[in-house]
Amino acid sequence: MALYKRRPYVLDSDLAVFEVRHAPATRVANPGIYRCTGCGEEVPVAKGHLLPRGEQHEHGPEDGKVEWQLIVFAQQKR
Numbered sequence: 001m002a003l004y005k006r007r008p009y010v011l012d013s014d015l016a017v018f019e020v021r022h023a024p025a026t027r028v029a030n031p032g033i034y035r036c037t038g039c040g041e042e043v044p045v046a047k048g049h050l051l052p053r054g055e056q057h058e059h060g061p062e063d064g065k066v067e068w069q070l071i072v073f074a075q076q077k078r
């Protein structure tokens with residue numbers, strides 16, 4: 001689970017980008033922390049970079065399908 005210390009630097013949001021589930025190796029438009037909906041692993045991904053491929057994180061068959069969901073959207077000035 002993602003942690004933070006200073007509350008003024010994070011905000012609640014209802015943006016639709018948090019609802020999208022991405023397949024492994026998808027190139028992301030939104031930088032931030034993504035969470036595997038199956039096993040709960042979290043990874044930071046920069047804008048324009050790829051989400052981990054299937055073999056790039058430990059995910060057992062009992063964890064189900066690998067899908068990545070944005071949980072913290074890093075805001076950039078440009």
Ligand SMILES: [Zn+2]
Pocket residue numbers: 036037038039040041057058059063066
């Ligand atoms: Zn996983």
